[in-house]
Amino acid sequence: MTAIDPTAHLTAEQIEELGRELDAIRDEVIADRGEKDAAYIRKVISAQRKLELVSRGVLLFSIFPPAWIIGTAGLSVAKIMDNMEIGHNILHGQWDWMRDPKIHSTTWEWDHVSPADQWKHSHNELHHTYTNVIGKDNDLGYGIMRVDEDQKWHPFHLGQPLWNFLNACFFEYGIAAYDLELGKNLHKRRRKNPEFRARAKAVGRKIRKQVLKDYVIHPLLSGPSFLPTLAATFTANLVRNIWTHSVIMCGHFPEGVQVFERRSIKGETRGQWYLRQMMGSANISGSRAMHFMTGNLSHQIEHHLFPDLPSNRYAEVAVKVRALFEKYELEYVTGPLPKQVFSAWHKVFRLSLPNRKPKVKTPDREKELVAA
Amino acid sequence: MTSAALRSRAWKLLEMVTTPLLPSDYLDLVSPLRAGADLRGRIEAVHPETGDAATIVIRPGRGWRGHTAGQYVRIGVDVDGVRLWRAYSITSPTNRQDGRVTITVKAIPDGKVSNHLVRRAKPGTLIQLDLPTGDFVLPQAKPAKVLYLTAGSGITPVMGMLRDTEFDDVVMVHCAPRPQDVIFRNELHDMVADKKLRLTEVHTDTDGMLDIARLDGLVPDWAERETWACGPAGLLDAAEEHWSEHGVQERLHTERFRPSIVVAGDGGEVTFSATGKTVDADGATPLLDIGEEAGVLMPSGCRMGICFGCITPLKAGAVRDLRTGEITEAEPGVLIQTCVSAAAGPCDIER
Ligand code: FES
Numbered sequence: 001m002t003a004i005d006p007t008a009h010l011t012a013e014q015i016e017e018l019g020r021e022l023d024a025i026r027d028e029v030i031a032d033r034g035e036k037d038a039a040y041i042r043k044v045i046s047a048q049r050k051l052e053l054v055s056r057g058v059l060l061f062s063i064f065p066p067a068w069i070i071g072t073a074g075l076s077v078a079k080i081m082d083n084m085e086i087g088h089n090i091l092h093g094q095w096d097w098m099r100d101p102k103i104h105s106t107t108w109e110w111d112h113v114s115p116a117d118q119w120k121h122s123h124n125e126l127h128h129t130y131t132n133v134i135g136k137d138n139d140l141g142y143g144i145m146r147v148d149e150d151q152k153w154h155p156f157h158l159g160q161p162l163w164n165f166l167n168a169c170f171f172e173y174g175i176a177a178y179d180l181e182l183g184k185n186l187h188k189r190r191r192k193n194p195e196f197r198a199r200a201k202a203v204g205r206k207i208r209k210q211v212l213k214d215y216v217i218h219p220l221l222s223g224p225s226f227l228p229t230l231a232a233t234f235t236a237n238l239v240r241n242i243w244t245h246s247v248i249m250c251g252h253f254p255e256g257v258q259v260f261e262r263r264s265i266k267g268e269t270r271g272q273w274y275l276r277q278m279m280g281s282a283n284i285s286g287s288r289a290m291h292f293m294t295g296n297l298s299h300q301i302e303h304h305l306f307p308d309l310p311s312n313r314y315a316e317v318a319v320k321v322r323a324l325f326e327k328y329e330l331e332y333v334t335g336p337l338p339k340q341v342f343s344a345w346h347k348v349f350r351l352s353l354p355n356r357k358p359k360v361k362t363p364d365r366e367k368e369l370v371a372a
Numbered sequence: 373m374t375s376a377a378l379r380s381r382a383w384k385l386l387e388m389v390t391t392p393l394l395p396s397d398y399l400d401l402v403s404p405l406r407a408g409a410d411l412r413g414r415i416e417a418v419h420p421e422t423g424d425a426a427t428i429v430i431r432p433g434r435g436w437r438g439h440t441a442g443q444y445v446r447i448g449v450d451v452d453g454v455r456l457w458r459a460y461s462i463t464s465p466t467n468r469q470d471g472r473v474t475i476t477v478k479a480i481p482d483g484k485v486s487n488h489l490v491r492r493a494k495p496g497t498l499i500q501l502d503l504p505t506g507d508f509v510l511p512q513a514k515p516a517k518v519l520y521l522t523a524g525s526g527i528t529p530v531m532g533m534l535r536d537t538e539f540d541d542v543v544m545v546h547c548a549p550r551p552q553d554v555i556f557r558n559e560l561h562d563m564v565a566d567k568k569l570r571l572t573e574v575h576t577d578t579d580g581m582l583d584i585a586r587l588d589g590l591v592p593d594w595a596e597r598e599t600w601a602c603g604p605a606g607l608l609d610a611a612e613e614h615w616s617e618h619g620v621q622e623r624l625h626t627e628r629f630r631p632s633i634v635v636a637g638d639g640g641e642v643t644f645s646a647t648g649k650t651v652d653a654d655g656a657t658p659l660l661d662i663g664e665e666a667g668v669l670m671p672s673g674c675r676m677g678i679c680f681g682c683i684t685p686l687k688a689g690a691v692r693d694l695r696t697g698e699i700t701e702a703e704p705g706v707l708i709q710t711c712v713s714a715a716a717g718p719c720d721i722e723r
Pocket of ligand 1: 671672673674675676677678679680681682683709710711712
């Protein structure tokens with residue numbers, strides 16, 4: 001968080017012009033979207049399934065250490081692919097245009113304890129609409145952390161490095177609880193709400209199935225390799241959780257990313273919405289393999305601008321988006337994974353303590369635009 | 373335990389192994405045409421028929437249950453990555469030895485699927501299939517005399533009949549612009565040479581459209597014949613009128629290809645078919661707002677096109693994407709984002 005609004009130099013007209021330029025980038029991709037893209041997602045899905053199948057097969061013999069290592073590594077990668085490049089993106093509707101009912105946001109289910117429809121609501125709807133708006137976007141700290149100086153400090157926050165670490169290890173459960181808005185719903189009265197109960201039941205069902213598969217059925221199928229297989233699936237889930245948690249932290253938490261006040265988004269124009277996405281997200285730089293394993297969320301800025309464009313297009317879109325950042329003299333927050341992870345964690349630690357400096361205000365677009 | 377019960381138990385267990393996917397998701401990788409899979413087919417060959425028509429040879433999956441001569445099948449083809457469904461008459465006989473079926477497709481101007489199939493489809497491609505259907509078929513009892521009256525690609529279901537069942541006395545009157553536009557021309561002439569068929573070709577480029585009154589001259593005993601007619605609406609309307617005028621309408625069987633003609637306009641009457649409400653909409657207001665104002669329960673989320681929380685089946689008509697101007701026409705399985713779509717003519721939203 002900076003003391004000065006990094007977008008203060010833009011006039012209202014410039015912001016709308018920026019919006020139009022971004023719309024043009026989106027239209028270009030949509031006009032050109034086609035067979036190659038469809039072939040891409042089908043190939044990724046098929047590769048993921050084969051990898052998972054082979055890894056689980058190898059784990060049947062995980063009593064032998066090399067098999068354990070290969071199977072665990074393969075399963076970890078398969079789970080990451082399932083959640084990131086495939087699940088996250090399909091559930092965003094990125095592939096709905098194909099009209100293939102099997103690769104569609106309304107039918108897809110993922111290897112995750114949060115049921116797809118609940119995740120879609122909290123993620124697609126709340127997080128992507130209210131990106132980085134304090135009090136509206138719960139992704140800012142998942143309701144358990146303080147991630148900006150503007151948020152009030154509470155002694156509870158002293159423990160947030162620990163909460164964050166635990167959340168990373170059991171991230172999928174954290175997400176499920178978060179999608180359920182568990183904290184808010186635990187009050188006696190809310191717990192009885194039939195709508196909440198139905199959703200909680202759905203989560204319970206999903207957890208039961210997932211746990212049964214990973215920790216009972218597959219180990220049992222492995223016979224003498226029962227324990228090693230159990231350990232392998234646990235490890236794969238842990239790896240996947242820590243990885244996705246890290247990637248997601250890099251999307252909105254590194255230093256340089258802006259947060260916004262609730263009232264600053266009232267009557268927001270399309271251009272202002274775009275600008276908020278630009279300032280509220282951060283990228284990860286790296287190789288193509290790196291982008292793939294993050295589900296192209298390494299292109300978080302582009303993803304937030306165009307959440308429904310196919311993920312395989314973010315790399316080419318990024319070049320144009322970055323040029324716009326330069327043109328409008330805005331900071332494109334990006335860096336290699338270790339740097340961004342460190343930056344995000346650093347912030348978690350820093351904000352676990354009360355503010356050192358006097359409180360500075362979050363940019364308030366509305367006021368500035370009136371002034372401008 | 374019966375073997376069926378045993379199998380269903382085993383399947384349940386398999387589902388636990390593969391959750392959240394289904395065992396079939398994995399089986400599809402290796403054997404998409406197996407019994408029990410969603411019905412699909414594989415294109416095995418594409419044979420050109422005329423300049424703008426081709427026959428597609430399809431190996432159907434194990435779930436295929438055969439067809440009756442004259443029926444059509446809906447197929448789902450991916451064109452530029454988008455799955456589109458169309459219906460085509462089956463042109464192969466029911467007793468084809470290798471179990472393959474064929475459809476014969478004429479590329480129509482701007483027809484996405486027909487042009488794709490005729491000009492770009494590659495052997496090896498998987499397509500989606502429905503079971504064959506349609507009641508434009510031959511009767512159980514053989515009629516003594518038969519007339520086939522066809523025009524253009526209307527010949528396709530009739531070709532399926534001709535190849536399937538031989539009759540003692542068959543006459544065909546077929547209209548096409550020029551001789552080289554007659555689909556299956558060589559095969560028809562072979563049949564004529566073998567005395568299996570009497571054929572009159574009407575070349576409309578030189579002879580003009582077929583005037584149904586000319587039938588008396590071409591096939592004097594037409595009224596005694598069991599007749600199957602397929603072609604453009606104009607021809608079929610004229611035939612129906614002609615046959616009823618002569619009081620023999622029960623001898624006439626017609627098949628109409630209904631190309632869904634959607635005229636994309638600006639706004640129109642919106643029907644919310646699940647609720648039974650109909651309201652007028654302009655071309656600029658999102659259907660989400662239109663529905664809510666009419667008191668229809670509309671799912672929604674971001675209201676700006678990013679969350680896909682508002683998607684709803686478009687049953688009929690066309691809508692315009694307010695961001696790109698793109699028109700989406702109703703087809704089975706088509707879903708639209710109501711928050712960024714406006715009526716482009718009359719349409720039917722399933723809410
Ligand atoms: S309400 Fe979010 S896409 Fe329509």
